[in-house]
Amino acid sequence: MRSARFVLVRLGFMLVTSLLGTFFLLPVLWLVTAPFNAQATLRVEWPSPFTLQNFGEVFRNTFAIRALFLNSILQAGGTMLGTAVIATLAAYALSRLEIKGRNLFVYLLVLFSSVVTGTAAMVPIFLLLYYLRLIDTHLGVILVLTGGLLPTGIFLMRDFVESMPRSYEESALVSGATAWQMFRDVVLPVLRPGMMVVAVWAFVNAWGNFLIPAILIRSPEKMPAPVAIYSFYTEGGTPVLTLVSAYSLLYALPVVILYLFVNWRYGFRFFGGIKGGGK
């Protein structure tokens, strides 16, 4: 009897979790089938006739290709570099200066950045950039994205810094290294996995963000992929499904690859704030 019940429970478990997996999978299936279909509709179906023509067509749209392979990479790459470097410096200093209440400080900072965000923050930020003459520049987008991501970046970086033994630094200082040499040769190599995690996370966030470039970028030659995708519309204002789906797939691919890389290399999980019981 017991084993029958066990099998039933086991089957029920597999059924429910498979349904969950299906719930997360179904909505994106279209992004995988439509790009290869010469006559794509909004239906998810086996591509027939199968074609790679859609991608060829996408690559002939130089505006959209420039957006994807130049502008998006510049803006997301700049944000990634800025966030990873600045967050690492700040998390390291916060830890080693032994500032009291720094955990609470970082936690509140994350909360604060979640309050001052989205369209509410875009109103003053747009005007700020307008007066700084940074509207319609890559730099403007990078600065705004970096500013918004930094608190969480520091939060993520904190655990890596805290788990690094201080004896490493002490022995470097004892053997006569300057503070900068010690940071460069001892601290940074140890913190590299943390920097990687923050960098990937910042890149994915900046890469996928629609609102900020949509508001801050005006001229077509500086638009990133999420804004440029709307060039695959007919004059009547309806999307050309074959091209929109093909471009979406190209645009989503780096995120998928980065996820698979991080999952394989480090295991995708949470680092920040759990070990100390949520402090």
Add this chain to the structure above:
Amino acid sequence: MPRATGFFFLAPAFFFIGLFLLFPFIWVFIISFTNVALTGPTALNPAFVGLENYVRLFDFSRWMRSGEFGNALRNTLYFVLGSAVLGQAPLGLAIALAFHRRRGPLRELVFSLATMAWILPDVAVAFAWIAFLDYDFGTLNTVLINLGLGKIDWYFQHPLVAITIFNVWRGTAFSMLLFSAALGSIPPSFWETAEVAGASSWQRFKDVILPLILPHILTDLILITLWTFNTFTPYLITGGGPFFRSETVSMYTYRVAFKFLEFGRGAAVAVVMMAINFVLATGYLLSLRRRRAYG
């Protein structure tokens, strides 16, 4: 580490946070009392207009009409309650519990798919969901028809429900990962003790596990509530329509500030939005502190 070096390391972060978080936060209050605009007669010489922007915002004679602030606020309330509090958090907890201390391909698959839904670019998932929800060809209706439930016109009949389901799909991964890590930090002995005592799984969950992860639940609720409140992605699916029936406060702000280019009014909405966010965050923080004090 010498203090001077430390502050040198901290300076760039403080610069960014000061300029792009703190300053906008303070400045938006000032803007909300002016009629700053980028076009029209007030573009060059903005003037202080006192509370005018707020008076217009809280004009209760037309508050709940479609396209007005009250309408957007009500939609946001349903949207946040449905997709974050009743959707993402319980679903994320359920998945984390189901796969706790289990390995294997099924776990790997569900976690990966949920995480993908969370991290894929806004615009890509928006187009995928436009296809998914389509009345005639959409996968969702195809599934419903095959289950014998009939078609639903998601965009025209239930736009708010549609973006709520979308947001559950989009954001559950965060709660799932957070709870999964939280459950992982509970020592195995806690689970075993309860098992030896013969507690049923519900009892065990309620009496042993729940109190231990309560701070994490509150942290999760704070963050997903704020994020859902401020999210703009559903706009890419419904555009707030039809007839503003799925317009949230975030989209309303966008429309006032960046479509009509009335920054004074947009700033007033932003101030109200941030005020609501602050009340929510403070409420959660206080209950978190009370829990700590007693627990």
